[in-house]
Amino acid sequence: MRELWRQMGSLMATVVFMYTIFERFFPSSFRDRLQAYAQKVANHFNPYIQITFPEFSGERLKKSEAYNAIQIYLSANSSQRAKKLKAEVVKDSQSPLVLSMDDNEEITDEFQGVKVWWSAKKVSSNPQRYNPFSYYDSSDEKRFYKLTFHRSYRDIITMSYIKHVLEEGKEIELTNRQLKLYTNNPSSGGYGYKQSKWSHIVFEHPASFETLAMDQKRKEDILKDLTKFKKGKEYYSKIGKAWKRGYLLYGPPGTGKSTMIAAIAKFMNYDVYDLELTAVKDNTELKKLLIETPSKSITVIEDIDCSLDLTGQRKKKKEEVENEEQKDPMRKNEEESSKSSKVTLSGLLNFIDGIWSACGGERIIIFTTNYVEKLDPALIRRGRMDKHIEMSYCCFDAFKVLAKNYLAVESHLLFGRIGTLLKETEMSPADVAENLMPKSEDEDVETCLENLINALEKNKEENANKKEEEEAEENFEEEKAEEESTQNKEINREKGRRRRTERVGRGESQRRIYSE
Numbered sequence: 001m002r003e004l005w006r007q008m009g010s011l012m013a014t015v016v017f018m019y020t021i022f023e024r025f026f027p028s029s030f031r032d033r034l035q036a037y038a039q040k041v042a043n044h045f046n047p048y049i050q051i052t053f054p055e056f057s058g059e060r061l062k063k064s065e066a067y068n069a070i071q072i073y074l075s076a077n078s079s080q081r082a083k084k085l086k087a088e089v090v091k092d093s094q095s096p097l098v099l100s101m102d103d104n105e106e107i108t109d110e111f112q113g114v115k116v117w118w119s120a121k122k123v124s125s126n127p128q129r130y131n132p133f134s135y136y137d138s139s140d141e142k143r144f145y146k147l148t149f150h151r152s153y154r155d156i157i158t159m160s161y162i163k164h165v166l167e168e169g170k171e172i173e174l175t176n177r178q179l180k181l182y183t184n185n186p187s188s189g190g191y192g193y194k195q196s197k198w199s200h201i202v203f204e205h206p207a208s209f210e211t212l213a214m215d216q217k218r219k220e221d222i223l224k225d226l227t228k229f230k231k232g233k234e235y236y237s238k239i240g241k242a243w244k245r246g247y248l249l250y251g252p253p254g255t256g257k258s259t260m261i262a263a264i265a266k267f268m269n270y271d272v273y274d275l276e277l278t279a280v281k282d283n284t285e286l287k288k289l290l291i292e293t294p295s296k297s298i299t300v301i302e303d304i305d306c307s308l309d310l311t312g313q314r315k316k317k318k319e320e321v322e323n324e325e326q327k328d329p330m331r332k333n334e335e336e337s338s339k340s341s342k343v344t345l346s347g348l349l350n351f352i353d354g355i356w357s358a359c360g361g362e363r364i365i366i367f368t369t370n371y372v373e374k375l376d377p378a379l380i381r382r383g384r385m386d387k388h389i390e391m392s393y394c395c396f397d398a399f400k401v402l403a404k405n406y407l408a409v410e411s412h413l414l415f416g417r418i419g420t421l422l423k424e425t426e427m428s429p430a431d432v433a434e435n436l437m438p439k440s441e442d443e444d445v446e447t448c449l450e451n452l453i454n455a456l457e458k459n460k461e462e463n464a465n466k467k468e469e470e471e472a473e474e475n476f477e478e479e480k481a482e483e484e485s486t487q488n489k490e491i492n493r494e495k496g497r498r499r500r501t502e503r504v505g506r507g508e509s510q511r512r513i514y515s516e
């Protein structure tokens with residue numbers, strides 16, 4: 001059927017060609033009327049609708065987002081079906097070459113049982129002109145995608161199918177792109193470039209949830225939480241909450257907090273914005289940094305307790321400054337300017353859940369700390385930090401993951417002994433991993449596991465000794481305190497005795513005076 005319409009099209013083209021030959025003999029108004037009429041007749045009989053998506057929107061300044069998304073969608077679908085493909089290097093993509101259908105190639109697609117035709121087209125508006133020195137050497141070429149479908153499916157195609165293509169294209173683009181790690185630290189050379197406050201490198205961290213060593217149930221719980229968040233656009237808008245989530249990762253050093261951030265970024269396919277609070281001048285700059293972070297991103301503040309300590313020091317400084325100002329009023333102006341370059345706790349709270357933070361949606365913010373108890377409760381209350389995740393010492397589940405990562409073993413006779421030792425002593429996954437790593441090429445799995453057992457036993461012994469020492473010290477302190485209190489009581493008793501004797505002495509002398 002479409003073939004028939006194609007032939008009709010050629011017929012019309014012939015008519016138009018003949019018409020152009022004779023165009024000189026007709027006035028332009030007549031020509032226009034004839035053209036419009038011919039188009040009308042063709043449209044009346046042609047049941048197919050065509051939509052074109054040009055490569056550039058407006059004045060060829062910006063590549064059309066729709067064209068881009070369609071290209072990616074069709075690349076994913078066409079590379080198996082189209083016979084003529086073109087290979088291109090696409091910026092920020094994981095694969096070095098991206099295949100898409102070549103010019104004038106056509107493929108079919110199906111959506112809800114409706115068949116559509118996509119073709120890649122290229123037209124040259126001025127084929128004679130050739131300028132080898134032109135920067136835009138293909139400026140006369142216009143590319144576009146043409147979508148053809150039967151007019152009875154107009155609603156499905158225009159309302160659902162095109163939306164589906166654009167969304168899927170964008171999703172594939174996000175999945176295939178390289179993750180980036182951004183920093184606001186000016187020493188990383190970012191400032192000045194395009195006047196952005198963030199600079200970035202490609203984020204290539206080998207960690208993933210698969211290689212992350214932790215209790216299996218808790219890992220699954222986190223994965224479920226992240227998945228729910230990712231798919232939660234409608235849910236968040238229904239409950240009237242900004243589409244963002246805060247995670248607080250806390251635990252001793254080497255328990256995998258930073259590794260977990262990398263795993264989350266990879267799982268969510270979000271870029272990471274590593275915010276160094278100490279490098280932020282003031283609250284205004286903090287807000288600017290926030291505005292520059294896009295949706296589908298993770299903002300990280302590592303070791304937040306240290307940054308908050310800074311805030312504490314600032315408060316202390318302020319008091320000192322006020323004292324010094326009273327002594328030397330000239331200092332006041334200097335201090336005024338330095339006071340303006342400070343981030344306050346309220347600025348940080350605003351950063352996390354002020355109205356700006358809700359813009360764009362789909363944002364994650366992660367704090368890490370070794371000392372959760374040091375943090376201001378306002379900073380980590382639910383709603384700001386929605387999920388608190390404790391990264392603890394290595395448990396048996398975590399060890400099994402590390403053994404699989406480092407030694408490629410899933411079970412071994414020595415696992416039982418290791419499991420018992422892990423319950424009896426505390427060792428961070430970082431230390432367990434270090435002990436599991438073969439020190440030379442001769443070390444086999446058994447030797448590595450024995451090394452770990454030795455380390456765990458040593459650790460257990462050291463911990464027991466430490467505990468004993470601490471208990472002894474505690475006992476000594478208690479005894480000392482008891483001795484001191486007995487001594488104090490004795491001193492007080494002695495003082496009391498002396499006071500009583502003095503009072504009695506004073507009473508005697510007064511009685512003597514009265515009697516005299």
Ligand SMILES: Nc1ncnc2c1ncn2[C@@H]1O[C@H](COP(=O)(O)OP(=O)(O)OP(=O)(O)O)[C@@H](O)[C@H]1O
Nearest residue numbers: 211212213214252253254255256257258259429430
């Ligand atoms: N849970 C874990 N799973 C896998 N590897 C881990 C884990 N914890 C630690 N490691 C290993 O130990 C190294 C240090 O871990 P990481 O930097 O994630 O610890 P951290 O909790 O962020 O420590 P800190 O509090 O000092 O920042 C990592 O490079 C990783 O190889």
Ligand SMILES: [Mg+2]
Nearest residue numbers: 257258302368
């Ligand atoms: Mg860390």
